[in-house]
Amino acid sequence: MIRDQKDRGALIICDNRLVTRDYGATFLSSLPPIPRTRDLGVIKTFLAQGEAPSAAEEQIEK
Numbered sequence: 281m282i283r284d285q286k287d288r289g290a291l292i293i294c295d296n297r298l299v300t301r302d303y304g305a306t307f308l309s310s311l312p313p314i315p316r317t318r319d320l321g322v323i324k325t326f327l328a329q330g331e332a333p334s335a336a337e338e339q340i341e342k
Contacts, residue, residue, distance in 0.1 A: 290323050 291314075298304040299308050308316075317323065 288327060290327060292323070 281285070291311075298307060
């Protein structure tokens with residue numbers, strides 16, 4: 281639960297259809313603009329100490 285600007289969270293979707301089916305792009309475009317990654321190390325860093333610099337640049341490959 282995100283209650284204020286200091287709280288952190290990660291949305292993790294473990295469904296490969298997101299990148300293998302046509303409707304995956306539609307779903308992704310419905311999300312707010314947020315950093316995307318497939319690198320668990322980036323997620324661990326984000327949750328541990330704040331957003332990792334590479335998270336803002338890396339996008340999910342289609």
